[in-house]
Amino acid sequence: MAHVLGQNQYGKAENRIVRIHRDSTRHEIKDLNVSVSLRGEFEDVHLTGSNANCLPTDTTKNTVYAFAKEHGIESAEAFGILLARHFVDDTERGVVHSARIRIEEYSWDRIRTPDSSARFIGSEEVGHSFVRNGQEVRTSEIVYDGESVQVISGLKDLVVMNSTNSEFWGYIKDGYTTLQEAYDRILATQVTARWKFGYSGRDGEAQPNWNRSYTHVKRHMLEAFAETYSYSLQQTLHAMGTRVLNNRAEVDEVRLELPNKHHFLVDLEPFGLKNENEVYFAADRMYGLIEGTVHREGVVPVIPVA
Known part of the structure; x- marks a missing residue:
């Protein structure tokens, strides 16, 4: 009886990344948990053990961190779209047909003290102290197949x-x-x-x-x-x-x-x-x-x- 390789995908799950934007003395924090999953021409990886068409999961992890530096993180959705398009459009020989990026975002609130409030009224606030906001976790899922993007946000x-x-x-x-x-x-x-x-x-x-x-x-x-x-x-x-x-x-x-x-x-x-x-x-x-x-x-x- 013949056996057929069915749906398959691979990637790097739960890449924890904290990106601090230090463009001014009022810092901004993006705290994400990013999971990457790729689909494409990966039959040989499973059937023969040939890795010729395999982008290492370690590379996908490195890409997440490098993109955070190179492009910044304005929103989870925009960051996910950048990553998904890169893996499909820029991977060698076009072996990746679609990419799914799942992101959880953890929010932080600024710690305010009486001294800092009084001290910076009418001028730029110095903001570098934060407390983790426990209200909810923001989520997003981006899928790109080389033609169109699907974005599902959530909490x-x-x-x-x-x-x-x-x-x-x-x-x-x-x-x-x-x-x-x-x-x-x-x-x-x-x-x-x-x-x-x-x-x-x-x-x-x-x-x-x-x-x-x-x-x-x-x-x-x-x-x-x-x-x-x-x-x-x-x-x-x-x-x-x-x-x-x-x-x-x-x-x-x-x-x-x-x-x-x-x-x-x-x-x-x-x-x-x-x-x-x-x-x-x-x-x-x-x-x-x-x-x-x-x-x-x-x-x-x-x-x-x-």
Whole structure:
């Protein structure tokens, strides 16, 4: 029986890089985790052991660091596009057909002190001290096949909560249902979101302002979460995706993964106390996992399930 080599790719995963921009006394930090994956004419590498068409993974790692120096890092998306185009367009003999760059970005906030605030009012701020921002991790995935670019941005580990304005009742009940209907509950989740841009990189198409877009997409999702009176986490998911598409023309598709971070009322009656929606047990496992995609009409969704 004949065997056929199927889909394959290789690269260097999780290249941790911190790039400090020292163009002024107010330093800027980009802290990234970059993973490179290449597809192309790699049959001989697998079948015969010939490395004639193999770009070493060490080379892809070195390229990440060299590009950070040569080009700087204005945004994860723009940096990923530069890398992807390089691996496909510039690799010897054109053996690389497509490149996928996945990036996680960790943000840092400036440390401010009373002395520095008073000292530099009206002049350039000296900024070289930072504290790691633990709110969320920014993500991006760039795929380039030699003709067009696909950019999917996102975030993960963004924990949000509504302490009221959430209900859950009227659901299917059978012999195994024990969940009590809730008319005033905590709604909490840890958001993982990814959104695809209409940008394709063809014919000199101008790139969106990636950093501004990220800021506003996140803002619209948070506003929708806060302003939606929720009868289900599914309803909230749809409201978050819809708000982004209604306000950000550069985005075609939004995929959300929302684990329901359950908060259960603690029974205080054994202690002679009445619990009026004030004291909860926060359970980290198990949890309901709500997933869904909202996309523009006529757009074929492409963001894969994680």
